[in-house]
Amino acid sequence: MVRNRPVAAGFLLVVLVSCLSLGQNAPTQPAADALSKIRDEGIARSQIMPITSYLTDVSGPRLTNSPNIKVAAQWVIGKMKEWGLSNPHLETWGPFGRGWSNERFTAAMIKPYRLPIIGNTKPWTPGTNGTITGEVALGVVTTQADMDKYRGKLRGKFVLAMKPRDVTAQFQPNATRLTDEQLQRMANPPAQPQGNGQRGPAGGGGPRGGGAPPLTLAQRNKFYLDEGVLAVIEHGNATGGNLAIQDGGDPAVNAPAVPIQVVIAVENYGLIYRNAEKEIPVTLEINVDNRFYDDDLNSFNIVGEIPGTDKASEVVMIGAHFDSWAAGTGATDNAAGCAVMLETMRILKTLNLPLRRTVRIALWTGEEEGLLGSGAYVRDHFAVRQTMTLKPEHEKMSVYFNLDNGTGQIRGVYLQGNTAARPLFESWMQPFKNFGMATLTARGTGGTDHTRFDDVGLPGFQFIQDDIEYDTRTHHTSMDTYERIQAKDMMQNAVILASFVYQAANSDEMFPRKPLPPPPPPRGGARGGQ
Numbered sequence: 001m002v003r004n005r006p007v008a009a010g011f012l013l014v015v016l017v018s019c020l021s022l023g024q025n026a027p028t029q030p031a032a033d034a035l036s037k038i039r040d041e042g043i044a045r046s047q048i049m050p051i052t053s054y055l056t057d058v059s060g061p062r063l064t065n066s067p068n069i070k071v072a073a074q075w076v077i078g079k080m081k082e083w084g085l086s087n088p089h090l091e092t093w094g095p096f097g098r099g100w101s102n103e104r105f106t107a108a109m110i111k112p113y114r115l116p117i118i119g120n121t122k123p124w125t126p127g128t129n130g131t132i133t134g135e136v137a138l139g140v141v142t143t144q145a146d147m148d149k150y151r152g153k154l155r156g157k158f159v160l161a162m163k164p165r166d167v168t169a170q171f172q173p174n175a176t177r178l179t180d181e182q183l184q185r186m187a188n189p190p191a192q193p194q195g196n197g198q199r200g201p202a203g204g205g206g207p208r209g210g211g212a213p214p215l216t217l218a219q220r221n222k223f224y225l226d227e228g229v230l231a232v233i234e235h236g237n238a239t240g241g242n243l244a245i246q247d248g249g250d251p252a253v254n255a256p257a258v259p260i261q262v263v264i265a266v267e268n269y270g271l272i273y274r275n276a277e278k279e280i281p282v283t284l285e286i287n288v289d290n291r292f293y294d295d296d297l298n299s300f301n302i303v304g305e306i307p308g309t310d311k312a313s314e315v316v317m318i319g320a321h322f323d324s325w326a327a328g329t330g331a332t333d334n335a336a337g338c339a340v341m342l343e344t345m346r347i348l349k350t351l352n353l354p355l356r357r358t359v360r361i362a363l364w365t366g367e368e369e370g371l372l373g374s375g376a377y378v379r380d381h382f383a384v385r386q387t388m389t390l391k392p393e394h395e396k397m398s399v400y401f402n403l404d405n406g407t408g409q410i411r412g413v414y415l416q417g418n419t420a421a422r423p424l425f426e427s428w429m430q431p432f433k434n435f436g437m438a439t440l441t442a443r444g445t446g447g448t449d450h451t452r453f454d455d456v457g458l459p460g461f462q463f464i465q466d467d468i469e470y471d472t473r474t475h476h477t478s479m480d481t482y483e484r485i486q487a488k489d490m491m492q493n494a495v496i497l498a499s500f501v502y503q504a505a506n507s508d509e510m511f512p513r514k515p516l517p518p519p520p521p522p523r524g525g526a527r528g529g530q
Contacts (some may be wrong), residue, residue, distance in 0.1 A: 031502075031503070031506065034351075034353050034502060035431060035499050035502065035503075037351050037353070038347055038348075038351065038353075038495055038498045038499050038502065039431075039495050039499070041347050041350060041351055042343065042347050042491055042492075042494050042495035042498060043491055043492075043495065046343065046491045046494070047343060047346060048339050048340065048343040048487070048490045048491055048494055049339075049485070049487050049490070051079070051338075051339040051342050051343060052331065052335050052336065052339040052482060052485055052490070053482055054072075054075055055072055055075075055076075055330075055335040055338060055339060056329035056330065056331045056335050056481060056482045057329065057482055058072075058075070059071055059072035059075065059329075060329055061324055061325065061326040061327070061328065061329055061330055062322060062323050062324045062330050062335075063099075063100060063101070063123055063323065063324065063325065063326045064096060064251075064299055064323040064365045064366045064368070064369060064372075064373075065096055065097065065098065065099035065100070065251065065293065065296070065297075065299050065365075066099050066100060066101050066293075066326075067099065067101055067293070068101065069322065069323060069365065072322070073090060073300065073302050073322070073363075076088075076302050076322075076338075076342065076363065077089070077090070077302065077304075079342065079346075080304040080345070083345065083346050083349050083350070084349055085304040085305060085306060085345060085349060085361075086304065086305050086306065086307050087303075087304065087305060088302075088303070088304035089302075089303055089304070090300040090301070090302060090303075091300060091301045091302075091303050091362075091377070092298050092299070092300050093298065093299055093300065093301065093366075093372070093373060093376035093377065093380070094297060094298030094299050094376075095297040095298055096251060096297060096298060096299040096365075096366055096369075096372065097250070097251025097252045097253065097255075097297055098124070098251045098252075098253060098292045098293060098294055098297065099251075099292065099293030099294075099295075099296075100123050100124050100251065100290065100291065100292055100293065101290070101291050101293075101326075102120070102121055102123075102288070102289070102290050102291075102326060103289040103290070103291055104127075104287060104288065104289035105119065105120050105121055105287070105288055105289075106131075106285075106286070106287045107119045107262065107264065107284065107285070107286045107287075108284065108285055109268075109271075109272060109282060109283070109284055110133070110283050110284065110285055111281060111282060111283035112275065112280060112281070112282065115268075115271075117264050117265070117268045117284070118241050118243065118264060118265040118267075118268055119243065119262050119263055119264035119265065119268070120243055120245055120262070120263060120326075120327050120478065121245075121248075121260070121261065121262055121263075121288050121290060122245055122246070122247060122248025122249070122261040122262075122263060123245075123246070123247045123248065123249070123325065123326050124247050124248060124249035124250060124251050124255075124258075124292075125248040125249045125258055125259070125260060125261045125290060126257075126258070126259075126260055126290055127260065127288040127289045127290035127291075128230075128231070128260060128286060128287055128288045128289075130287060131285055131286070131287040132230055132231075132285070132286055132287070133283065133284070133285045134156055134157055134158050134230045134283065134284065135156075135157055135158070135281060135282065135283050135284075136157065136158045136159075136160060136233075136272055136275075136276050136282040136283070136284060137153065137154050137157035137158070137159055137160070137276070138159075138160050138273070138276055138277065139153075139154050139157075139159035139160060139161055139224075139229070140160070140161060140162060140163055141161065141215065141220055141223055141224075142214050142215055142220075143212045143213075143214060143215060144212060144215070145212065146215075147215070147223050150227070151227065152227075154224070154227040154228070154229050155227055155228040155229070156228060156229075156230060157229055157230060158229070158230050158231050158233055158284050158286070159224060159229045159230075159231070159232050159233065160233055160269070160272065160273050160276060161220075161224075161232045161233065161234050162234045162235060162269075163273075164235065164266070164269055164270040164273045164274070165235070165237075165266065167239050167266055167267070167270070170239070170240075174469050174472040174473050175468050175469045175472070175473075176466075176467055176468070177408070177409075177466040177467075177468070178411055178464070178466050178467070183411060183412065183438070183439040183464075186412070186439055186441040186443075186464065187412075187439050187440060187441050189441065189442075189443060218256060221256070221257075221258045221259060222256070224259045225257060225258075225259050229259060230260070230286075231259065231260035231261065231262050231286060231288075232259050232260065232261045232262070233261075233262050233263075233264060233269070233272075234261070234262070234263050234264075234269075235263065235264060235265070235266040235269035235270075236263050236265075236266065236477070238265075238266070238473075238477050238478075238479075239266055239267070240267075241265045241267065242265070242473065242477050242478055242479045243263055243264075243265060243327050243477055243478040244263075244327070244475075244476050244477045245263045245325060245326070245327040245476065245477070245478070246325055246368070246476055247325075247369075248261035249261075251369075253294065253297065260288060262286065262288070263327075272284075299365045299366055299372070299373060300365060300373075301322075301362050301363065301364050301365060301373045301374075301376075301377055302322060302361075302362065302363040303360065303361070303362050303363075304345065304360070304361055305358055305359060305360040305361065306345065306348060306349055306355055306358065306359045306360075307358050308355050308356050308357040308358040308359070308505065309354060309355065309356050310356055311356040311357045312356075312357070312358050313358075313396050314357045314358065314396045314397075314398050314510060315357060315358050315359075315360050315393075315396055315397050315398060316357050316358070316359050316360070316398050316399055316501055316504045316505045317359075317360045317361070317362060317397070317399070317400040317401070318341045318344060318345075318359070318360075318361050318362075318400070318401045318402075318497060318501060319341060319361060319362040319363060319364060319374070319400065319401075319402055319449060320334050320337030320338045320340070320341050320363060320364070320402060320403050320404055320449075321334050321337070321338075321363070321364045321365070321367030321368070321373070321374070321404060321448065321449055322334070322338055322363040322364055322365055322367075322373075323364070323365045323366060323367055323368055323373075324368070324480070325368060325476050325480075327476070327477055327478040327480070328474070328477060328478045328479060328480035328481050329480065329481050329482065330480055331407070331474070331480050331481050331482050331483075331484055331485055332406040332407045332468075332469075332470055332474040332475070332480055332484055332485065333404070333406065333470075333474065333475055333476065333480055334367075334403075334404050335485075336403070336406060336407045336485060336490060337402075337403035337404050337405075338363050339490065339494075340403050340490060340493045340494045340497055341361050341363070341403065341497065342361070342363075343490075343494040343498075344361075344494050344497040344498045344501060345359070345361050347494065347495075347498045348498055348501065348502065353502060354506070355502070355505040355506065356505055356506050357398060357504070357505040357506070358505075359501055359505050362374075362377060364377070364449050367404075367448065367449055371448070371449055371451065371452055373449075374449035374452040374453075375452045377452075378452045378453060378455075378456060378458075381393045381397075382394045382397060382453075382456055382458060383456035383457070383458075385452075385455050385456055385519070385520065386519060386520065386522075387519055388456065388457075388516065388517070388518065388519045390456075394456070394457075394458065397453075397458050398459070398504060398510045398511045399458075399459040399460075399461070399504050399511035400450060400453045400458060400459065400460040400461070401450075401461055401463075401497060401500060401501065402448060402449050402450035402460065402461065402462045402463075403462070403463060403465075403493065403497070404448040404449065404462065405462070405463070405464075405465040405467075405470065406465060406467065406468055406469075406470035406474065406475075407468055407470075407484060407485045407486045407489055407490060408465040408466030408467055408468040408470070408486065408489055409435065409436060409437075409465065409466050409486075409488075409489035409492050409493060410432075410435070410437050410463045410464065410465055410492070410493050410496050411436055411437055411438070411439050411463075411464045411465060411466060412429070412437060412438065412439030412440055412441065412463070412464040413425050413429075413439075413440055413441075413461055413462075413463055413464060414441055414443060414444055414445045414461065414462050414463070414464060415440055415441060415442050415443070415444070415461070416444040416445075416450075416454050416459075416460065416461060416514075417442060417443070417444055417514060418459060418461075418512065418513070418514050419442060420512035420513075420514075421459065421461075421511065421512050422440055422442075424507075424511070424512070425440055426440065428499065428500055428503055431499070432492075432495075432496055432499075435492045435495075435496065437496060439464055441464070445462050448462060450462045455517065456516075456517070457513060457514060457515070457516040457517055458513070459511045459512070459513055459514075463493075463496075465493075466489070468484075468486060468489075469484055
């Protein structure tokens with residue numbers, strides 16, 4: 001901390017140089033002084049790592065509607081009150097569905113020899129009602145022919161429901177930062193071929209070559225239940241004893257029953273599968289205690305604010321999703337984003353800087369199940385997306401900033417096609433070039449809560465961040481813990497957010513907007529994915 005304090009003078013110099021070079025978009029001298037104070041408070045007296053520790057180490061996994069997330073939310077409400085934020089509260093939305101928690105998980109191979117198994121259970125799946133023991137059977141079921149093949153052979157067995165996968169040597173480092181070349185490509189992307197605009201391979205219409213259509217997940221689950229399996233066992237897409245786990249059931253009260261589902265480390269899975277394939281008997285013992293909670297089917301968002309002065313009816317919002325999956329403690333996804341936003345509010349309130357517009361923080365639940373919390377908030381406050389019916393608050397909403405890409409430092413902004421915002425961001429980024437923040441890309445990014453604002457024509461932005469270990473180690477895995485958080489990056493991110501919020505709250509004009517989008521074409525009522 002101490003070694004960072006002398007940088008404040010250099011930071012102020014950069015701000016003043018920016019004032020001279022950027023004309024009317026540059027901050028005034030009082031604003032430059034305020035930005036320097038923000039930087040000093042956010043680096044020299046940062047509270048971001050204690051905040052992160054409480055959200056992860058103390059609260060544990062924050063699955064939506066679980067007991068843990070409710071404990072974590074009450075801690076946040078307490079901190080908001082301690083800092084002097086106005087009207088900190090839980091804003092109910094729903095219904096979401098049943099709460100769920102895992103109270104116990106143990107697993108071991110006991111024949112042909114004893115070996116502890118690294119694993120865990122999937123959220124919203126049942127438990128074992130004590131320790132159960134049984135033999136392993138292969139049961140990879142993807143087509144009707146597979147069901148015919150295994151029918152009558154799986155009762156009372158632990159079923160290996162996937163083929164093992166190759167685990168290649170990791171010659172590339174897990175943790176990386178964006179290179180200058182990568183950032184340059186983001187700022188000046190090549191022309192993209194026409195496509196569906198989604199990340200990853202496009203969805204197909206079934207297997208190639210006219211084969212039988214694959215079974216749905218619901219059909220597979222019903223088959224395993226009808227066959228009376230002890231549990232369904234899978235491996236995740238992580239390695240090195242890491243587990244990547246998401247939900248195995250639906251939180252809805254009337255959701256179809258699902259079998260007990262366990263994910264184990266790919267290294268353990270491969271060993272068991274190869275022995276079973278050789279027809280060497282393998283026996284496992286597993287104890288899973290999972291609990292459901294039906295007392296409150298609604299969920300909530302956590303909201304607090306700092307009231308503005310002469311433009312108090314206009315709002316600048318910041319947010320991040322508060323929920324996580326249950327394998328780890330949800331550190332990089334997304335206690336990191338929540339801690340940055342909470343620290344942003346603490347900095348602004350501690351410094352008591354003048355804010356013309358109201359600054360509001362919202363921490364969302366239900367993001368992992370389909371951006372549900374932020375979607376409900378936008379629908380209740382701003383607009384109904386399906387009809388593009390605008391509500392009075394829509395006119396008063398200036399801008400929303402979101403953070404949900406891990407612990408890595410901010411390197412720039414996705415403009416979401418809002419080219420009118422470029423001059424503002426160029427100006428605001430000038431003092432942070434020494435933080436490595438210099439990239440603007442016109443393209444958008446999806447999969448997180450800012451898109452709910454963008455969908456109804458409100459300025460909503462996500463930041464470009466260094467990946468660090470996000471996709472390689474932490475995203476939705478058991479390794480997503482406090483140890484993966486990078487303190488320096490987090491402190492810098494909070495300084496950037498606080499500076500952006502200060503300038504957005506005090507600018508003469510509301511943030512520039514894109515034209516309102518038309519209502520979307522009608523589609524089915526599926527729950528949606530992240």
